[in-house]
Amino acid sequence: MTAGRRPTAATAADVVVPLVLAALGVVGFATAFGGAGYLLAGLGGLVVGAGAGVLATRLRLSLLPAVLAGVLAYLVLGSALAMPDRALWSVLPTPETLAGLVLGAVWGWADVLTLRAPVEAPAYLTVVPYFAGWLVGLATALLATRWLPGRGTAARRAVLLVGPVLLLLAAVLLGTGESFLGPLRGVLFAALALAWLGWRRRDPAATDPAADAAGTRMLARSRMGGAAVLVAGAVTAGALAATALVPAQPDRVVVRDLVAPPFDPLDAPSPLAGFRAYTKDLAETTLFTVAGLREGERLRLAALDAYDGRLWNAAGPEDTAGAGGFALVGAELPEPALGEFAAETRALRVEVRAYDDVWLPSVAAPERLELDGAIADRGDDLRYDPASATAVLIGGVAEGDRYLLEVHEPVLPSDEELADVPVAAVPLAPVESVPDVLVARAEQYAGDEAAPIDRLRAIETGLRTDGFLSHGLASDAVASRAGHGADRMVDLFTRSQMVGDEEQYASAMALMARHLGYPARVVMGFAPEGGAEGAVVEVTGADVTAWVEVAFDGVGWVPFLPTPDDTDVPQEQAPRPAAEPQPQVRQPPRAEEREEDLLSTVEIDDTEDEEREDPLVVPAWAWIVAGVVGVPLLLLLGPLVVVALLKALRRRRRRRHPLGDRRAAGAWDEVADGYAELGYDVRRRATRRQIAHDLERQVREQAGADPRTDARGRPVASAGLSPIASDVDAAVFSGADIDDARVRALWAQADRHLDDARRASGRSRRLLSRYRIRSRRDWSRVAAGEHAPAVAPGRGASL
Template sequence: MTDSSTPVQPVPADPAAPSAFRPFPARAWPDVAIISVLSLLGVIGYETSFGDYNFLVAGIGGLVVGTGFGVLGYVLRLGVVTNVLVALLGYFLFGSALTMPAQSIFGVIPSLETLAGLALGAVWGWTDIVTLQTPVEAPYYIPVVPYFATWLVALVGTMLASRWLVVRRSPLRSSVLLIGPVLLFLSGILLGTDETYFAGVRGVAFAAIALIWLGWRRNAAPAASDSGASRLQRRKLAGTGMLVTGAVLVGALAGTALAPTQPDRFVLREEITPPFDPLAFPSPLAGFRSYTKDLSETTLFTATGLEPGDVIRLASMDSYDGRLWNVAGPDDMASSDGGFELVGETLPLPGLMRPGGERTAEIEIAGYDDVWLPGVGYPTRLRFDDAESVASAGDLRYNSSTGTAVLTSGVEEEYRYTIDATLQKGVDDDDLIDTPAAQIDLAPVENTPDVVVAKAQEFAGGAESPIEQLRAIETALKTQGFLSHGLASDSVPSRAGHGADRMIELFTRSQMVGDEEQYASAMALMARYLGYPARVVMGFAPEVGEDADSVEVVGDDVTAWVEVAFEDVGWVAFHPTPDETDIPQDQTPKPKSEPQPQVRQPPRSDNEDEDLLTAVEIDDSDDEKKNQPFAIPLWAWVTAGVIGIPLLLVFGAMLVVAAIKARRRNRRRNRGSGDRRVAGAWDEMTDEFAELGFDVPRVGSRRQVAAVIERQLHQQGLGDARGGRTDTGPVRIVRADGPASGIRVMPLADATDRAVFGGQEIEQSVVDESWDTALESVGLARAASGRLRRLFSRFRIRSKRDWGQVDISGAKSSKSAKPAKPAKPPKPSRPSKPTEPGGAEAAAPAAG
């Protein structure tokens, strides 16, 4: 407590005390420069993927950001983990402007879209860049790939050069720093194309710079005289010149003679096959009329091994967007749809089916030239028989859930293949009365016309079970409609297509007129509206004779039907297309014109009565607002992303460091014998001082370490710190007279030595007193320091081994530093670790 008569003079603390920072090692700057140059040579190889030089902005920006935060972490004495976390903050902070300025706010400020792109590009950009066609221009986050690569290489290289290589330089350690630039150079080759971008020039320059750097930056033995140093310098220059010249000659001349340039070099995009996207090809159902009009008499392929009633499947479509039925793409694949996968000869059966008969069919292509592979049932084995089709077997993709096979390179004439297939077992309707529809997820159906919904309710009528409702719809379409392919010979024209407008036309005309394309589409939409898993299947239904060995399939055999999945049964087929083609002549497909009876209108009266009436407008906006769910506005999301994410990174790193320090303090205070816990108090205090920016030596006795700390306290104006305790913690004051507690480093060193070397049992009171003294001293030093210095200390964790050591005189030293030449001063002996009864921490008094 202080006396009211005693004047209290607060001493201002310097917020930017010199010891809070440390200069970046001068010897590390050339290493950082070489890493940057080699990384730039490597990232230039991405030119063949991007096609222009815009990616260099991201690549050079990554080098600057990574190097800058590596240097900043060293200067601020941040630990390795903390430095990486702060560098991640810089990665997101500056990455938006360098990689996605169009999506950034004002071209500079990060947005939610750019923050998400920086995360996605670092993870998925590597796969996108080798699966997309060059030049790679999409997705929007693709420039993140060179930015992330150079940022990571520059950050790791700078941290190693300043924290690891300066301690002890050796050829092996120097070579470790080349791993990042070498990987970056290789990535530019593997992620590129067959074309090279100054490969010889970049390779020779990379090798020459790396070799010169390794030779010149290694430790050299001290010369005996100035003349010896000159001779050593000349020999070093000559040896380096000969080495570089030999490397250039061997690499450029002998390499070209012994290993000439190959027409195709190894690149990943040639080896990695992108996932098949069926949406890249036209919908099979969209080309339905081309078979009935243009290829009606053309032999598409010849099929052998079919039996009467067999149909040939071409493609199953379960996605509808209001314009087309299509095969679901990768983004619309449901959980029940395995998607298209690379397969061999053996093909898996779908999980939802009841096996029936088996077929072995041989198909030989003639006039068919699409990518969808005709097949029978659900194939279990597919073998290409001729040499040309065997060469394209690697392009085969198969969807086991739908039984659809596709040859991405396209089917060509004279392709021949054999299919072993299993057919879906037929089930009577009586057996399906009590069978529910299967509960599976399919691709979405969107923009279903209202008239289709109304007709579904009308046709289903009073039927209750799923099979009864579906058969009712099938029967209504089949009996009330008429078949027309829109040919010139048809009595009534029929427009192609199955989009929402064509579905509306089908049901609003005086008669339903269409073919399999329209009726299958309409029934599938009705079934999906009723909640049943339905899909449209397109294929061919040739007439197969009893004794026919083979059948020629022509375009007129094309057909389409609907399949609905039932539980434990499989996909049941429905054929809603009518057989009737004779449309009544007195019925036309034009809308009916119903004339209205003419009614004599009364004379118009004056507006006097109308003026007496006032229109009342009911404002129901409040009710609408009440019924609408609460939605967070866009500006709130943008603000949260721009401000919240950086704050989360900063305070998240602070919380992680605080948790690590709390765990360290708890282990030291509560584990081990009494002398170990007293030694733990000393270790905690020295580590806290080091994290606060003091140079705390690792070697030396506790009294020597205490002397170094006290010397720095006096040099920084903190030696007279005295303190009390308020509601906010310890405060720093200067007492004019009277005893007071303060920063007690030397007393704690003496007390710790007595406890460790006394050989007596240490009471708990002694442990508590030591910890109270240590925490009070650290609290006073922290309170007396500036705010900036205290902030940096929250991100520092003193590791088990410092990158640079401090001798007991308080001056920084390094193994590679040359000693000064005073007049033979006494050499300080290197203290050895004494054997103490306190254990590992007690045996190393200065260890943290």
């Protein structure tokens, strides 16, 4: 189209036909987006982009101003088309919608791939089809009105199909395994594209005035017939070739199936590993408050379905055949695949106090989770796994954070109703290193029962009857070791009395059920005493608990409580030997001592005080020198001496800990604290390998071009921290006794790394490190001489 003139029929067709083809691609986003909002956004984007391109050509704008006019139209009209809920009066742009139009165009594609379809949040996600439609519409209009006129060959017109084809492909890749009218849209797309390419040929009448009207009509009929034959032949040939050459695919390959979720639960410490920290250190501390909790209702923290012989953890989709996994969600949460729930919902309000982990406590099957307070703008950090009904907030929560829950009440049948119900076929990660004694006890408890519910209840009853409850506190009758690794499971069943708490009994029953072939998992949470309806319940560390859930077909996850209530462990006492009478012996009379014999003579010097001479007389000039020189030295060296003493005590306590695995963990703690004191960024809540990777990255960034020297030519610290992190993990989680030779080797390796780091640092950093001490410990506990509180394996305590 010539600038400033009206478009011809041919140019209009060159604009409209590719837009219709692009609209077929926009419709394909139906599987990724719910509702009709995406359709309004995508089709509106096509109209806005094409309209801006045509108008810019009519106004004789050059290419750069035309593109800028298209961007302006994108921002002005995008709020009404893509984000009407956030726009002013559903039409006018606001700062939030303008930011969403920019963020959605850049980051929305990645968010769509990590969201569970159909996506609903964040609000800027509908910008994805709007931006795609706008870009295709603007490019099509500019090419059709500026570049194509006068060069209308089939090959050049095929360039205009690139945008619609990419849009059609994007709808497939961003969608799900199910297509939305895929065959019909594909046939329409191919038929319309082929007809358009075959129909648009140069008209002989335009170049030969002598051509008569009859010849023109005959040529038109020939074109139409040829195009129809071409389209029919292409569609038929394509269908036959696809049927013969391409095997049937059970599922479509889409990008979202190939993209790992942004949150991997294996990157976070297992919450069950820190069970004793709640019962010992936080027993009387209010972790959070819950309003709307019912009497006897349990709060879920995490569902753990993977066991590697050391820890129970939440498995990712790669361990469960693609099922499950934490994905980005909006306020509306997807429904669980298993279970029956009441139709009515009720609201709960959770306010965080001393709790600071990433796992969000919830109830039953939440239908909606809305962040409130200081974390209201952190919706992009919320992840949810409907398979385990578990939610996490990347980065964790802090005191004062709040969120609202709308939950369904689960409908659980009785044991009589479950008598003939088989367990469900749920993909779970395999368990490893199950002790033989636990397998034998599972067969003993299950006995001759046939129904799964009866066998599971028999195991539950056996553990509750034979076991005793102990959290390992000073007030408990007997000691109880923490942990739920394979060695702790052996210890639970081989000692004279079965003693433990919810951590051990839930782990044992879940492993027994998995051995019998039942899909079982361990659920950690809290069991507070609920008050009246709507009352606010304070949840403390003493309310922590764990239980087992087993999936039944068509019913859902049924809970089991294998922890005994009896805390009176019988004491094994040897009989006291009978007393034998002894012959009486006459005692000699006591010698009376006179009072004066107990006194000694003391001579008192009556010399007058003023007659005595003081041998230590300090001159005045010495006091002046001491004040001028000594006080600054004391201020400079005093803290240095104190910090050095504290570091020495810290190192001594770590190296002389009675447990070998704690001495091994102390070697890594010494490395992490040393690097932190040298100014490196060492994360608190991270595994040893994560910390090692972070420190290696920081060392490489400081090294510059030469990995052996920094910008000033000084040798850099050794970047090989991953091996020592792996060695310490292997020692801590091995479950075996760690000998002194292995501990000494780890400490020697740690000292070498610290020496390299100190040599690579400048004088100022080395000097400042002498005044720094990295501590997790409460100094009042240090003064009292208490040991460090128990921490979750993998975290490691440090001074």
